[in-house]
Amino acid sequence: MGFRAQRCGQTTTMRILASFMPPTSGRATIAGFDVFEQSLQARAHLGYMPENVPLYSDMRVTEYLRYRAALKGVQHRRVTERVGDVKELCGLKSVENKLIGALSKGYRQRVGLADALLAEPDLLILDEPTIGLDPNQIRQVRELIKNLGDQHTILLSTHILPEVEMTCSRVIIIHKGRIEACDTPENLLGKIRQAGGVVLEAKVGKDNGADELKKISGVREVITDGQDDWKRFSLRVESGVDVREEVFRLATERHWSLRELSQRRATLEDVFVEITHSDAV
């Protein structure tokens, strides 16, 4: 599950679920336990990684994880095993005896993730798990999250939309504190009006390319770019229609030189823009 929101309460939502803040209205339950009334039981089913991952900088990685395991009520004889497992999983073996204060941002992030995983919780809540990481670290953390998705329910918030497409099976879009959409990424992509389109780059000579292209059935709108001989057309088409073959036929008929003809897939970014924009207007 994923969140996309901007200063409209995703951290607040997560903090409420983690029993860090009380809800001002309504209620939330984790594994059947109310996060406010039965906070202790709810917390026992939860692995939470807060935004910016606050950690004790004076502790060593293994020491910290053992401490957290004990607090989370991991059975005494299983602590060593669990700590070893999460260190393995999050790639912390090489820094296990380092002070947390001396770790890079990426490693701190992984310590936070390892901590969240310690008690094998039913629900993992990750607030901006990849913020502040370099591209390689982002890829590693994403891969890790994706693999974890098999065994845990994961609720994560992010501002990076390709990340959602890559890792999440359900998306909630929150805008101005309201849930605007909640569905699988595929369904969301299918729902929006401009379900992708076709991009075409051609030398059309004296022809008015846009008018010709508009005649093709299924094409709704054509946007023309480019000053020189090579023109770039962006075609918005009805969803489920592939007009590329028609475009090619037209080009050969008219003797246009073609140097690009491709289909552009709609992204969650389009979904987000459409949903939040229509709301703003």
Next chain:
Amino acid sequence: MRKFYTLLSREVRGYFHSPIAYIVLIFFLIVSGIDFYFQVSFMNQRQVQYTVQEAFFNSVFFWFAFVLIFPLITMRLFAEEFKLGTIEPLTTVPVRDWQVVLAKFFGALVFYVILWIPTLLYFAIFLKVTNEPAAHSAGAYAGSYLMLLLLGMFYLSIGCLTSVLTRNQIIAAIISFCAITLLFFLGLVQFILLDVSSETRDLLGYFSAIEHMGTFSRGVIDTRPIVLYVSMTIVMLTLTHQAFQSRKWRL
């Protein structure tokens, strides 16, 4: 219980991971060492009615160092966690708020006790050098250290309360220093305000830490101060617990 012990050991180790612990230890040993030296050399020069041990625990030097250490020990307890945000992972694991509060209080108390252990050496050295005990009886030692523990509990719990109220360690230290100093000098008011009635003076006398220490260091174990300090500690810790829980509504 295991969670409480885990939190407690983290607190105690936290002290020794930070330079503040060592600075407080050194500062305290220097001042109390000078105190001890002065008392002994003073007694070498003239005839007095009290013992070395009594003098040690009742001198101005002693009280000066004494009121200063509590803000230093307690200021970081909660304020640092709030400042660094580590309060968030701490309170989102299944531990109860009172476990956190008690662990922090007892962590501070353990450090405070560790602070006092070296002073036992002074008396041991005195005995070895002079072949004379520094006090009349073992009860005098027991009384002094019991009073130290009682006062320590009370003042540390005040420090806990001020630390939970703010995320700024300096503010926590200043407030607890003022509160502890005021409480401490409350007992001295009877010597300053001469026009107050004798009842008021007696009443203030009950709160006088200096008087309590005077009694206990002679080996007289009075139950009234014990009840006073233990109950006040419980009150302060209850308030700390309440204030700690209120964080949820103040965010």
